[in-house]
Amino acid sequence: MSTTDAALPALPSGEPPRTTRPGGVFARPQTDTGWRSWVTTVDHKKLGIMYGTAALFFFVIGGGEALLIRIQLATPNGKLLSADLYNQVFTMHGTTMIFLVVMPIGAAFMNYLIPLQIGARDVAFPRLNAFGFWCFLFGGVMLNSSWLLGHAPDGGWFNYAPNSGVIFSPTHGIDFWNMGLLITGIASLTGAINLIVTVLNMRAPGMTMMKMPVFTWMALVTQFLLLFAIPVLTSAQFLLMFDRLFGANFFKTAQGGDPLLWEHLFWIFGHPEVYIMILPAFGVVSEIIPVFARKPLFGYPFMVFSGIAIGFMGWGVWAHHMFASGIGPISVAAFSMSTMFIAVPTGVKILNWLATMWGGKLKFSSPMLFSIGLVTMFTIGGLSGVTHAVAPADTQQTDTYYIVAHFHYVLFGGALFGFVGGWYFWWPKAFGYALNDTLGKVHFWLMLIGFNLTFGPMHILGLQGMPRRTYTYKNGYGFNFWNMVSTIGAFVITVSFLVLAYNILASRRKARKAQGVGTGRLTMAADPWDGRSLEWMLPSPTPAHNFDEVPVVRSLDEFWHRKYGEEEDGRLVRIAATEDVVQKGTNTDVHLPSPSYWPIVLAFGLPFIGYGLIYSLWFAVLGGICVVGGIYGWVMEPSVDPDAGHHDPEPGATEPEPSGEAAADEEAALVD
């Protein structure tokens, strides 16, 4: 019942219907190859790959900044960076890694996988999806352009008031931080709306909420967190921007401004933000571990509900970032308690991963190794996190390297390990060739060792009292040895990622040679890992239209159950060959959303409005023209490209139902 057999409506004269096309340079783009296809694409898979690529680009920048920090701190009295430059480097390292690396890598996975895992052909709003990507990219570029335009932000990624005001930070750095992150915030907001609607509304027949893969579930929770957390940051950034650019009095202590207001607003955003970064990675390993243990995920409902619990409780713990700021004993006690409680659902997840592996036929391929890396490293980070919940201890640890150690264990040891595992796991699905497993294992062990060498010693340094955000330290405090170890570790991590880069190039070259396709398109088997969820039903790489035929879902791990059944004694038995249950990707008659120029045009104007507010309003006029033009073109663009090769739906095929009936349906459908 697709549109394949819907005939084009003919005019009475029998000729095909006349079409009008918007002309000029903005004629609706047609091509699906070459650079234009990437600039104008609305395909969630291409956008996912673009998110990942852009995040890797920023990862190189943020990683370079990390190396600068480590070289500076390798020996006492480091001379590489001045205090001022050091402030900029650590601020940009944190901001880049959080907003331009970990979040977008999560977005890459979510964009690519959500529609595939729920059996949809695309996201709910394809052009909005493209708009989100371009906002993220241009916002990130604008933020980093501060390096070239004089002075980067220097207030830390948290930009505490009043240090972030014009008095203490008179350069434009923090204005760039404000503008850049307001623009990436638009990306997060539109992405959240889009993906929430996609998950709730675009599921394949039979795909009830409790049959969705755990990755999709965690992505949904993440998007809800983004939906509600980002506007709080936005409001705080507007206040700071008005202070800095228009002379408002929000954070000026002489005018009665309250620095704690910033801390509260920032951390009400900032704490959900840490779950925004980690939950997608939890989702990734929840997909990988069952595949390589050849067992269903242990306690699926617990996995789902602990994720939801984290999503809710994540809103009640923000002030544990502020124990040293004098918020009073009652607040401290309350937030101590809630912080200890939030370790419970996280512990449930760790237990379930272990129980999934327990008694399974474990296969230690690279994705599995990285997933186990997440489980172990995140547990260490989680335990040091619980020590922060003990307020008296936390006041000692505040602003020391112990904190730095903790959040790198959860964000690098947690999120990044999970995501890298996800790359190895879904690489064949996205690119049509597998990464070399031996090199993957080399990458894993180097990264694991380098990571622990870098951040393990920071626990010790922190407990010895080494302050963070300080550009150097003196000889004789006992900091020398572990700092040197830490710097060596940072270079080991660098080498491990060079191995990954080599792996990507070498594996691709080898696959090309093996398939004899020159520079053409690589393809490989649909289901290289004996996977469980719907995306493995599709050819690798995924065809533009995703599903030839939208699957009807009957159970959790639908694809697995199409391959395997159970004998009476519960033993696994194959009921169908993989080749027989995967789709061929040969359907060429699926109606797809047409590409569009307008998302990039609209997003392109936004940084210029930012530059305009910082420098001269003339830039803002230019940016405004771009934005208004983009909106106009977007709205006026026909929803269906009249010249596209695919069939339009018949006019009148979209007769709406009476609204009363729709309301009744809503209720019925929501209970699912």
Add this chain to the structure above:
Amino acid sequence: MRRLRSLTDIAAPSTTEAGIPVAVPDGESHGLSHATSTGISNEKLAMWCFLGSECLLFGGLISTYLLYKDKAVRGPKPHELYAIPFTSVSSFVLLMSSLTMVLAVSAIQRGDQRALRAWIATTALLGATFISGQVYEFSVFLKEGMGFTTNAASSAFFTLTGFHGVHVTIGIVMLLSVLVLSLRGRLPQERAEAVEIVGLYWHFVDVVWILIFTVVYLIK
């Protein structure tokens, strides 16, 4: 065969859903326009999500005002200057615009284009009256010595009410777009939901104003 997208239609369902034979598991057919898993159209669900997000934006700004309302090192505090009768009248005007919005939605659901245009125009006019009142109020405050940069309380007041004013203004632009679409015949009865979604936004902006009027103007 060129069809324009409706105002709020960022990706017409036809583009993404037409190819997907989504049937409800029990085999009940929903028809194409409601072929979503929840039965709520993508556009409406998206608007609800967006409004949920807006709650937090205004939550941040309202909290800021509550924290700062008495913080004035120099210059008058906002609540020394409020003209409650005047603001009550303009609040009433905005409230009434919600009623006319409802009537507009009901008109297009009946397919009554003439009533739709009348009520949409009335709603936009009431909204514009409210905005004019706000501009007048701001100019009076400015004359009485309370500008945006005067003190922390005034910064918080102008930021909060200014953000709300911008939201109303965007709502007016949406209403005028609906009016133009209707006049050009691009808003048939089947697209009633587009007007309904604009209405959702408009009611939200009204509800926020009730909150602002209460906590900012009425509570000392």
